[in-house]
Amino acid sequence: MSGTRQNILVAAGEVIADVGLEKVRMRMVAERAGVSTGLLHYHFDNREKLFHAAMLHCFEHVAEADYLADPPPGAPPATWRLARYIDVQLPTSAELGRFFRLWRELLSRASHDEDSRLLTVELFRQLREWIAELIREGTATGEFTDAHPDRTADLVLALTEGYAERLVIEDPAVTFEAARTDIWNVLRGRLGLKGDQPARPL
Numbered sequence: 001m002s003g004t005r006q007n008i009l010v011a012a013g014e015v016i017a018d019v020g021l022e023k024v025r026m027r028m029v030a031e032r033a034g035v036s037t038g039l040l041h042y043h044f045d046n047r048e049k050l051f052h053a054a055m056l057h058c059f060e061h062v063a064e065a066d067y068l069a070d071p072p073p074g075a076p077p078a079t080w081r082l083a084r085y086i087d088v089q090l091p092t093s094a095e096l097g098r099f100f101r102l103w104r105e106l107l108s109r110a111s112h113d114e115d116s117r118l119l120t121v122e123l124f125r126q127l128r129e130w131i132a133e134l135i136r137e138g139t140a141t142g143e144f145t146d147a148h149p150d151r152t153a154d155l156v157l158a159l160t161e162g163y164a165e166r167l168v169i170e171d172p173a174v175t176f177e178a179a180r181t182d183i184w185n186v187l188r189g190r191l192g193l194k195g196d197q198p199a200r201p202l
Contacts, residue, residue: 005043008033012054017098021051021105052119055102059123062099063088075198078138083198085131086183089160091167092176100168128153135191145192152190159183 011033016024024047030040044050066088071080091097106123109116131153138144163179184197 004033004035004039006057008035008040008043008050009054009057012050013058013098013102016051016054016105017101021047021109024051026050048113048115051105052115055106055119056123058099058102062095076138076141076143076195078134078141078143079193079195080198081134082131082138082187083184083200085134085156086160086180087200090164090176090179097168100164104165104168124157127157131156138191143194147191152187155190156183156187159186 008029012024012029015029015032019028026040026044026047027037029050030037033040040050044053066084069084071077088096091100106116106120110120111117128150132149135144135147135149135152139146139149160183163174163183166174167176167179180200181197184193187193
């Protein structure tokens with residue numbers, strides 16, 4: 001991907017997260033990216049195509065370092081990676097907060113826009129597949145008890161999605177630590193998790 005296109009996608013994600021898709025104008029994105037509106041239109045015909053591309057770019061790169069990090073020495077790898085997944089599926093930083101505001105925009109459009117619906121279904125499929133594979137790995141190594149990987153992945157998605165929604169809107173009844181602990185306790189029973197919940201990296 002060219003540097004210009006990447007800058008545009010990052011800028012679009014920031015602007016849409018800040019003001020919402022309906023208020024975004026292509027000029028605003030061009031100014032944030034430091035390009036002309038003509039160059040922006042060269043890469044993207046309209047606001048919807050730009051939004052979908054920005055959403056996909058953010059999905060692929062948000063919290064990338066957390067996903068790719070190696071477990072600390074002695075840590076059960078699948079258990080540690082599951083804990084990291086839960087952490088980055090809750091909006092605990094400015095970067096994750098922007099991603100979840102974009103995600104909410106996509107979900108709101110998915111009910112009446114077919115392209116948005118298809119993109120949403122595909123992103124959920126990727127998340128479900130990643131979690132299910134992690135559960136299979138943990139079961140094979142004895143870290144997890146035998147559980148239906150796909151159904152457990154759906155449970156993880158439902159739990160993280162629900163808590164993330166409330167954290168994004170700053171619901172005073174929900175805190176990150178409470179959400180993290182509650183999700184882990186549900187999975188502890190489902191997967192037979194042993195030991196304490198892995199600490200969140202600083």
